[in-house]
Every structure is written in structure tokens, then in C-alpha cells.
Amino acid sequence: MHAQRRGGATERAYAQLRADVLDGELPPGAVLAELEQSARLGVSRTPVREAFAKLVHDGLARPVGGRGLVVAPLDLGDLDQLYDVREALEVKAARLAARAPGRAVFAQFADRFGHAAALVGAGELDRYYAVTAEFDAAVDEAVANPWLVRALSDVRTHLVRIRRLARHDPARLLAAASEHQLIAEALAAGDADLAAHAVHVHLHRSRSHFREHLNTPSHHQHDEESA
Incomplete structure (x- = not known):
């Protein structure tokens, strides 16, 4: 049951973050911080971390040395x-x-x-x-x-x-x-x-x-x- 609840939280966090990236609410180059997004979305850091991994898989976020993750730039x-x-x-x-x-x-x-x-x-x-x-x-x-x-x-x-x-x-x-x-x-x-x-x-x-x-x-x- 706990795993199901966490999975639901991950999907909700991912859906919101993905929408924010696509709509430009999180613009190219924006830093994605677990703590900040956890507070904004009202979920724990684990679902946010898992949602970040999905964004990276989608090519919508990428790791940057020393800065964690950022929204993938457009060029x-x-x-x-x-x-x-x-x-x-x-x-x-x-x-x-x-x-x-x-x-x-x-x-x-x-x-x-x-x-x-x-x-x-x-x-x-x-x-x-x-x-x-x-x-x-x-x-x-x-x-x-x-x-x-x-x-x-x-x-x-x-x-x-x-x-x-x-x-x-x-x-x-x-x-x-x-x-x-x-x-x-x-x-x-x-x-x-x-x-x-x-x-x-x-x-x-x-x-x-x-x-x-x-x-x-x-x-x-x-x-x-x-x-």
C-alpha cells in the first residue's frame, strides 16, 4: 500500500513538472532542486527525485556538474x-x-x-x-x-x-x-x-x-x- 501511495505521488509530481516544463513555467536552464520542488508540489523528496529521473529519461532535464539538474535548454x-x-x-x-x-x-x-x-x-x-x-x-x-x-x-x-x-x-x-x-x-x-x-x-x-x-x-x- 505504501509503495502504491508513493507511486501515485511520483506520477502526480511528474505530471505537474512535465506540464510546467512544456508550458514554460520552468524555463530552459532553470535549476531543479528537490527540496524546493518538494515544497512547491506538496510531496516528499523521494517522489520528486523519481519524477526528476523520468524527466531526464524524456530528455526534458539534464544533469549539470555541480548544480544537480536543470531544465534542458533549447538550441x-x-x-x-x-x-x-x-x-x-x-x-x-x-x-x-x-x-x-x-x-x-x-x-x-x-x-x-x-x-x-x-x-x-x-x-x-x-x-x-x-x-x-x-x-x-x-x-x-x-x-x-x-x-x-x-x-x-x-x-x-x-x-x-x-x-x-x-x-x-x-x-x-x-x-x-x-x-x-x-x-x-x-x-x-x-x-x-x-x-x-x-x-x-x-x-x-x-x-x-x-x-x-x-x-x-x-x-x-x-x-x-x-x-
Whole structure:
């Protein structure tokens, strides 16, 4: 029973810490101290220590000599490696989804992305991101390949942190919505070549946007202040 309670505490601590890292509440370079996080989360240090180990396994935290653990930083090398993998996986996923039965659902997503300007304009970014998450889930279901879906899930975990940087760039979000709309239209039409090309264009523009953002002096200053 004691082990079960501790396991539950570990999972709760891990879930909260993971969410805080992905949402930027714990920014890149932030020091992860057992005592501090134990007090903040209201659990003992053992579940926090075990949760930290899970974060390291996920690649969301890393040990730093003499400082314990820190939230894993984001840099251009990570960005390019993630996008190389993401493009290979998502282009393949798009081709499979375009050939899957029941793809009519993507026509609904095309319509929803067509109305995304209203969400972005109203500052309802969480609702916009919810639509993209539902779209990803629909593609995953159409792909029906658990190995591909699992690999995509791992990549998306890290890209969430990068994508959050676009929260204050409505222009990029509007462009991304149009790109998603074209992808959804191609999937609904069963056009695998167009869907793959639309994914390639979307990811190229997304990568370029984030490269520019990660190169800005304000981003580097923020990382240094958080380190």
C-alpha cells in the first residue's frame, strides 16, 4: 500500500513538472532542486527525485556538474535535429492518412482551421492549440501504426516547448492555420502527394520561424538569466 501511495505521488509530481516544463513555467536552464520542488508540489523528496529521473529519461532535464539538474535548454542544434525527424515522420503519416478510410473527418478540420483567425484575433490561443492537437490525434488514428504514432509523440513532446514561443506572434499562427487548412484539405481529398508537399512547406516555414526566434538576442538573454 505504501509503495502504491508513493507511486501515485511520483506520477502526480511528474505530471505537474512535465506540464510546467512544456508550458514554460520552468524555463530552459532553470535549476531543479528537490527540496524546493518538494515544497512547491506538496510531496516528499523521494517522489520528486523519481519524477526528476523520468524527466531526464524524456530528455526534458539534464544533469549539470555541480548544480544537480536543470531544465534542458533549447538550441538550434536541437531544433534542426527535431525537425529532421519530425519531417520524415509527418510526411509519411500524411501519405498514410490520405489513403486511410474515413478521411472525411479532415474536411471538418479544414473548415475549423479556416476559422482559426477568429480564435487568434481574440487571443484564444489555447483553443487554437486544442484544434491542432485534435488534428494531430485524427492523423494518428488514420495512420493506424502504433510505432509511428509513438515516435511522433516523442518528437511532439519536445516541440511543444518550442511552439510555445509563437504564442506572441499572431502572424505566424495565422499562417500556420492556413498551412494546416491546406494539409487537411489534401487529406480529405485523398491526395497523398499534395498532403506530403503541404506538410513539407508547413514544417519548412515553421523551422525557419523558430530558428529566427532562437537567434534573437532577447531569447539568449532570457536563457542566460534562467541558467
